Amino acid sequence: MKHAITALLIATAFVAAPLPSTAQYEKFPFFKCGVPTPYSFPGSSASFGNGTFCGTLAVTPPKNASDPCAKADLRKIEVNINPACDVKNTIVKATINGVPTAVSPSFFVPAGAPEGSVVLRLTQLGLGLGNDGDNICITLSAKTPGATNACTNLESLCQAPPGAAPGTCVAALVDTTLRCCAINEVSPVRPPPRLTCFYLHPRPTPAASTPFIFNSRECKRATDDIRYTIDNQIAAVGAELDDRVTPFHNCSESVASVCWAFSSPAEGAKLQEWAKDLVVRWQLDAIGFLTEFKCYPWLIGHQIEMVFAGYGTYPNLPRGDINANATQDAPPEQANIICTPDLSKMTYPKCTCNTTTFATQFGVQKWMYTYPGRKPTTTLFCFTVLVLNASDPTSPCGRTDKLFKAEIWGDDKQRQKLKGIAVQPAGAKNLTYRSPSWGAPGDQTIKVSQLNWTPQQADGGRICLELESNTDLDSFCLFKLGKTCWINFFDESLACCPLYPSTSIEQLLGN
Ligand SMILES: *[C@@H]1O[C@H](CO)[C@@H](O)[C@H](O)[C@H]1NC(C)=O
Ligand SMILES: *[C@@H]1O[C@H](CO)[C@@H](O)[C@H](O)[C@H]1NC(C)=O
Ligand SMILES: *[C@@H]1O[C@H](CO)[C@@H](O)[C@H](O)[C@H]1NC(C)=O
Ligand SMILES: *[C@@H]1O[C@H](CO)[C@@H](O)[C@H](O)[C@H]1NC(C)=O
Ligand SMILES: *[C@@H]1O[C@H](CO)[C@@H](O)[C@H](O)[C@H]1NC(C)=O
Ligand SMILES: *[C@@H]1O[C@H](CO)[C@@H](O)[C@H](O)[C@H]1NC(C)=O
Ligand SMILES: *[C@@H]1O[C@H](CO)[C@@H](O)[C@H](O)[C@H]1NC(C)=O
Secondary structure: OHHHHHHHHHHHHHHHOOOHHHHHHOOOOOOOOOOOOOEEOOOEEEEOOOOEEEEEOEEOOOOOOOOOOOOOOEOEEEEEEOOOOOHHHEEEEEEEOOEEOOOOOEEEOOOOOOOOOEEEEEOOOOEOOOOOOOEEEEEEEEOOOOOOOOOOOHHHHEOOOOOOOOOOEEEEEEOOOOOOEEEEEEEEEOOOOOEEEEEEEEEEOOOOOOOOOOOHHHHHHHHHHHHHHHHHHHHHHOOOEOOOOOOEEEEOOOOEEEEEEEOOHHHHHOOHHHHHHHHHHHHHHHHOOOOOOOOOHHHOOEEEEEEEEEOOEOOEOOOOOOOEEHHHHOOHHHHOOOOOOOOOOOOOOOOOOEOOOOOOOEEEOOEEEEEEOOOOOEEEEEEEEEEOOOOOOOOOOOOOOOEOEEEEEOOHHHHHHEEEEEEEOOOOOOOEEEOOOEOOOOOOEEEEOOOOEOHHHHOOOEEEEEEEOOOOHHHHOOOOOOOEEEEEEEOOOOOEOOEEEEEEHHHHOOO
16 A cells, blocks of 8 residues: 555656646746737846845837737736745845835746746736836845845846846746736846045145155055055945955045945945044044144145045045045034144254244255165165245345255264265265264254255255164154154254254155
8 A cells, every 4th residue: 555655656746747748838937928918127127236126117019909918917927036046045025116016926836847946926916008117126135144045136046048147037927817928038237336435635735845745655555554444344334345346546646545336325324424433533643633743744734635435536526325524524623724743842953043944945855765875784864855935035044045054853872873974965976975973962963064055956965864774763863753853954154944854754664
């Protein structure tokens, strides 16, 4: 008896297997389908990157009004499902023009279809010839979070026809009589990615001796830091990025930017409040306002503009998925801050002379560059002299037309680190080395006397400290902020000695 039942079951299984006579229904939708009906989803489906996919229904009655299906309704949409999709773990919801369908979509195994076939059915749609342009959406989600096979995108949900792009869905559009049925392929098209960018622009005011200019290394360093912070926040709030865009940075001389793309505006919105707080906080951080001197030397006279917006040419930016602007979002008293060093605690120079910047026409570039010294163990740290406009060219200081001598703030307890001084007026072929020369013990002053440079010799002239290569300028130059040394330029009367900082870009960037 038991054997008989087994034999019967086996026989039944064989009967259920597709027979040659049913071969015409071995393919989706597994019943007779394929006459012209008025319904189609032309073009593509839109994806919003959050599991929602939408198509627009087109109603175009056949040219021959006598066609049997010319006035058919649209009751059902059936979709061929990828056999690998874990339908038990996938929830599908459907809406028509935003209204949930009367009956929830469901998966079923069509009778007589080859093993593994699965179909998704949306039924009782109640659509007809008047529904041209209706927006039909399905939203996919996993029943249990983290279910590995749940199909939350069209690539995993739909069985694409051979040769079609993954994510192409084949749908049967069926009427109430089941006689009018058209097959439609809907190919996936995502809207193009929308970039969101962060922009950093140090804006010079008249108080800046020269505008801040990014070189490629500084820009990379700044944008790496910014990306690190933004990436961390994206991970912390679980915002999803558009996988078609690799985040990138871009630098012009005055603007550093970092760009990426969220998978939808809703993902970007998760960082909106954080971004506003960030630009307000970073605007102060970036100029060194929270340090003892309230300003990084390389940004003296600058304001910092920081913006989150879309991709464009600064400052003409479209909106992005995050929008913030430090100048707007910060309280006005902060937004108006110009980087101005507080030098009230500075103990240099010891001599009495006018240290006001722009008192004479002689100044210095904000970056010091390094060169090899005379020995393998020494390095030249070079100031580059600049000719500026004196603030009052008719004043006694402003009339100065000779760079008589220079002095540099340095720690005379570390005088053994200074191996030489090298100078090179503009136009001279070679550096000229001199022995180190220090002021009286306790003056903390390195002397570079008897320059007597004309403005032509001064503009682009170099004054270099030859130091042991391992010297830390924060220590040797005594300022203790940002690898910066201070130099002043005297006129012949020694009454005028405008004082300027210059920063070793190599030490600052950590080489
Ligand atoms: C997905 O995004 C679209 C467009 O932003 C939105 O209309 C829809 O409500 C979202 N759906 C879900 C489930 O979040
Ligand atoms: C229109 O359809 C009817 C019914 O199928 C058919 O008899 C007729 O020949 C068709 N007319 C044209 C112009 O195709
Ligand atoms: C980077 O910025 C420069 C200067 O603004 C611009 O010419 C260039 O197109 C930008 N590159 C990219 C990849 O955005
Ligand atoms: C930021 O806001 C300021 C103040 O409203 C405005 O002048 C500036 O153009 C804005 N920057 C950008 C890039 O939109
Ligand atoms: C120093 O020079 C500046 C600019 O020439 C001038 O405005 C200022 O009054 C001078 N200071 C002193 C103490 O003489
Ligand atoms: C100095 O002032 C003149 C006249 O205002 C101007 O043309 C020139 O660019 C200025 N030079 C510098 C280095 O600022
Ligand atoms: C500059 O230095 C080179 C190599 O050390 C030397 O040959 C040359 O004579 C020097 N030129 C001058 C003008 O001192």
